[in-house]
Amino acid sequence: MINSRFQPDEWKITETRFEPENGRDSESLFAMGNGMMGLRANFEEKYSGDTLQGTYVAGVYYPDKTVVGWWKNGYPDYFAKVPNAPSWTGIEVTVDGESLDLAVCKVKSFRRILNMKEGVLTRTFTAVMTSGRTVEVTACRFLSMSEPETAALSYSVKITGGEGLLVMKPCLSADVHNEDANYGEKFWENESAESDGPRAVVTAQTRKTAFVVATAMENVFYADGKQVKVMAVHEANRDFASSTFEHRYHSGEVFEVRKYVAVLSSLNHPAEGISKNAMKRASEAALKGFDAMLESHKNAWNEKWERGDIIIKGDIEAQQGIRFNIFQLNQTYTGEDPRLNIGPKGFTGEKYGGSTYWDTEAFVFPFYLSTSDTHVARNLLLYRYKQLGRAIENAGKLGFKGGAALYPMVTMNGEECHNEWEITFEEIHRNGAIAFAIYNYIRHTGDKNYLTEYGLEVLVAISRFWAQRCNWSEEKKKYVILGVTGPNEYENNVNNNWYTNTLATWTLKYTSDSLEWLRSTSPVKFNSVVTRTHLDPDNELKHWKEIIQNMYLPVHRDRGIFLQQDGYMDKENLTVGDLDPAERPLNQHWSWDRILRSVFIKQADVLQGIYLFEEEFDEETIRRNFEFYEPRCVHESSLSPSIHSILASRLHDTDSAYKLYLRTARLDLDDYNREVKDGLHVTSMAGTWLSIVEGFGGMRIRNDRVCFNPVIPPAWESYSFMVRFRNNPMRVEVNGKKVTVINLSEDNIPVAVYGKETVLGPGAKENFEK
């Protein structure tokens, strides 16, 4: 276990030292968000040390011109990036003419506390200026979870050791750039700024995409707790606005700025008048006041915790780790807007730019499905539904016809943004994950209407893709899918990836079955689907059936395993134990061809398929595959260990499950991969949640029933989690002796624990033993 930089605590992440060498790491770890916007934990006051400045507004993107070595037909022209937006946390502080800057001053004490329960970040420090004056600062910020276009921060300063002049200058700045800009371009233009005493607004527009973002502040100044009506000096240049508060200080006097902020984007407001509107919203926040805003904010967080907390007893580090993960997921996505999605780094950094990957459906979707109201998961599905037209266009660029859809590898608006042929064009299993999410949603929520109204259009389009993408092999007398990259990105352009072929066949079958069900239950609705999709039900379904019955699914009979891909068994037969630890991670030490021809797997691939369709395989089949593939998996994706952990739990191998769980649980908090400086692995955090709920808790939806088969890691006294089934919440408590399920809803919930089926009435609480 890596030695943590942070004190073990159930609810808090506390940093106790100023460590400039970890500056970017902490900026990521203490990042804040509320689904609508977010920011890295950049300091309020000037900081001339190393920093990655980051302020992000959900849904706003810039199409950064593609960089490519060797162009291939079909590559996109741009990679959509969430631009670093105008910053609003800045407060320049000058004491007797000297800038407060922790890279320059002597820092005597420093403490930063993230309160995850309340969603509040507090920073306190004492610094000694070159003049010898001691400055004590307390800064506190939150991004309102109840009014997600607003935020507030309080910044108080006490100077001891003499008297002099204190200047505090809260500001807004649109003079920002992205470190990862491909060509060093500025992403913003048409900046303007206005100020009006303690109020100001900065407005900027993204180049090319013309999103307008208005960032406003209203500042209230206090001296020794009393509001000061200063005649604020204020300025507004093109991309910068500030209010200035100057005060003669006496030793020990406390000065505070309360900065109320509103960030509005043209995604949600008319661009016309958006500056005024933002200024008005900032003023309204100021009028409401810091404490009242904070109160609503805390209440909103409280609700989130009530719906989705996991409590672990007996292992405080595990408790801290899982809460950190749940906290970040909730900061990133709240599910109120079907135009938004979950970027791999959320609002915590620039890396991976474009927002949406298959991570959403494969890892994050089950989290929101189980911990939020039905509409949240539904909005995630609608995001893809709304982009169906673009997915069809995308498939068209690759030569597919007749309404076949290929959803993009990475996107912001539905257009493909990724440009690596072996991924962009070949990692097509993502299409299957999107189909599976529809199925998963329906079995969880029972909302079959979704299928009729939206889901079938997506399913038909994806099925058409699979039907065109496979071809008949005269050699095998089977349908084959050639030239793909599976979830294991350490093999490219392979033939008959078992996972992809399985998912393709499943999609065709699920789509066909759903269409047949609709035809038999509601001919009118069926006809409506036919009309909307221009389906030729007889011929298309017949063709799909032919494929379903004749798809080639590679297996290795002697070993009784499913084969990763056709050529897998020709590889040099090694396991991870044969690797020189100095060559790990492989992707930093081996050339790409060497990785590709090795047996080593980046992340669950056959096992990902077994995870999805577990009920189709007997335990021995699962075990043989797990025992074959787990020793060949290097887990060089943050998404990997969680799926392996879930299967280990399924196989009652709690030791392995726990070891695998530990590889994800505090991945960012303890920075296992030395890359947290770039941002958090938000999407893989959902994997950790899955390893508890579906892994240790053994939660499954089977036959319109929620099932649990809990195990408990020996290191834990007990754990409990909250989940929903058919939107009815329940709590599951597990300790070494028994499992308790509490129905928190007003409906009956059909459950099965350790195979014992029962129906829990409203409010019922029942114990189960193995």
Next chain:
Amino acid sequence: MINSRFQPDEWKITETRFEPENGRDSESLFAMGNGMMGLRANFEEKYSGDTLQGTYVAGVYYPDKTVVGWWKNGYPDYFAKVPNAPSWTGIEVTVDGESLDLAVCKVKSFRRILNMKEGVLTRTFTAVMTSGRTVEVTACRFLSMSEPETAALSYSVKITGGEGLLVMKPCLSADVHNEDANYGEKFWENESAESDGPRAVVTAQTRKTAFVVATAMENVFYADGKQVKVMAVHEANRDFASSTFEHRYHSGEVFEVRKYVAVLSSLNHPAEGISKNAMKRASEAALKGFDAMLESHKNAWNEKWERGDIIIKGDIEAQQGIRFNIFQLNQTYTGEDPRLNIGPKGFTGEKYGGSTYWDTEAFVFPFYLSTSDTHVARNLLLYRYKQLGRAIENAGKLGFKGGAALYPMVTMNGEECHNEWEITFEEIHRNGAIAFAIYNYIRHTGDKNYLTEYGLEVLVAISRFWAQRCNWSEEKKKYVILGVTGPNEYENNVNNNWYTNTLATWTLKYTSDSLEWLRSTSPVKFNSVVTRTHLDPDNELKHWKEIIQNMYLPVHRDRGIFLQQDGYMDKENLTVGDLDPAERPLNQHWSWDRILRSVFIKQADVLQGIYLFEEEFDEETIRRNFEFYEPRCVHESSLSPSIHSILASRLHDTDSAYKLYLRTARLDLDDYNREVKDGLHVTSMAGTWLSIVEGFGGMRIRNDRVCFNPVIPPAWESYSFMVRFRNNPMRVEVNGKKVTVINLSEDNIPVAVYGKETVLGPGAKENFEK
């Protein structure tokens, strides 16, 4: 057949119209070179129309920083590019203050003639200035083949319609750039210029690589045929130098500049004093005079034609085409310097930057081997020998050890320059082509010493690579080579490419046999090789033998063909006839994944292997493979049709052979691929030569004998070609009735024509009938 822009002519390429829309095409087609330097046919006078300015100096390169979308371990930092060097053809002409510029004037007549026999380019035109004055220009240039650091041009002007002031300003300019610079960088620095009356020099140094190039001129002016001792106005700025000749002209008077040029590079001269040296060389050239220089130049060309001409009777377009190809090969590489090689575009454009590809060994090498003195081919081998250390470093970057070498895909100095993993890391068959060239050289020349002194070091290093690159497949109980790209770049990352596996096995065997031969014939020399290569003869050879005996070579038993790669027969079974012509060429219409999973082959792959090792296969095997693969080959590489044509000739299918031959014969002259603007396909021109000599002529070296099995295309009356065996030249004449072989040497030459073996004595001429 595409309608040619050029009149049919045995020796000349003549352009008769000024067609600005074809400006870049003609700049490529009329490019000149002499192995040491070259240039595109840019106009002497100012030209404000579309143009690609290009002047190139052999061996001088700039490491242009790599552009890459997604970095992989092992990618090179730069791509070596031949920089556009200081230009020396410029002569600014002003008539009564108005610039002579064909993009502005009215062009009344225009003619450009490339005389391939003499290596001279002449351009004449008549232009009407806006003033109404008519200007007649005759420009003539050559790059001396006898003194390859010098060149000369004559530029004469006759103005009619009045009198006035003519200004002619011959100049040198280092203010040049490459259009293909990755980041718009300038490749030159430290420019300096000097001038001294009619003489001037411009010197510049490449950034990073610090090659210094000094370009000098001495100008002599004539009025009506008499040298004019003008007090030339001259100037020299940092990167520009000129002499100015001003004269009052009378209608009909003729003025001429003769510009003598020397281009010296620090590759061949000390950088210190290089400017003075160049100036001196230019003066010496001027002293020798235009006519004397031209005479030596023509003689040098004459020798080349005597050694390597192909004469075709009855098809003047074919005659013109093949001479154009031979001419370009001789312009590009003369074989005097083992540090130089043959870039795919020679000195005719910027595309493909770095100089050396596997084209050299696979296509161009046999041309020089058969048409030049032995030392030329030997220098091509030495080029790779000198880069062996770098090839071992290159393999080391990919994880290979113990002296294994992987020669680069593209290089200038031995370092890999290419960055596309599927090519750079996986198109490893290039290593085999380099080994095969050694074998080919020895069977042609009999120079076994080369093996002992140099060849075996390269062969051992390449064999070590193959031995490490294959692995034992438990599944197949064979050695396999996984994750490669064969010559068919329309399949990437495939397993067991038959061509690669065959070549690997062959290399191991040839190296082993050569070592055993040396051990038995000269233990001392054997020990020297062992010492130089740190060979462990017992263990390494034993291991190689094990691989040779157990290499997996994929075949399709039912069809009796060798398999392109393991998964080839799973593909949708189509042929080129099934393709929509609107989708050709595929690489401009299909996305990369679609190309990869299709059966369509870019260029000879299995057939390339059959070409190399033809004697190992019976005719029926060759036929089955040809008949299977030819209909699946889209020939979207300029290197492709020639190999197919040779095999068709081998199969006595003269019709197919001729059709395939036509696809390469005038590829650039008639611009089949609409890309001649970027430069000529110099390396594939050797393929056309091969389709005649090895194809129609059926030339082979077998058992220390040169064999011919000629066929003749019905369209031709007769053809003849010159080849050498053991450095002894001979001529082969073929018509519909008989084959005549003439020994032009003073040695015996063992030949076989149509299987009839004989020895031709010195000067002997013998006829053969089929």
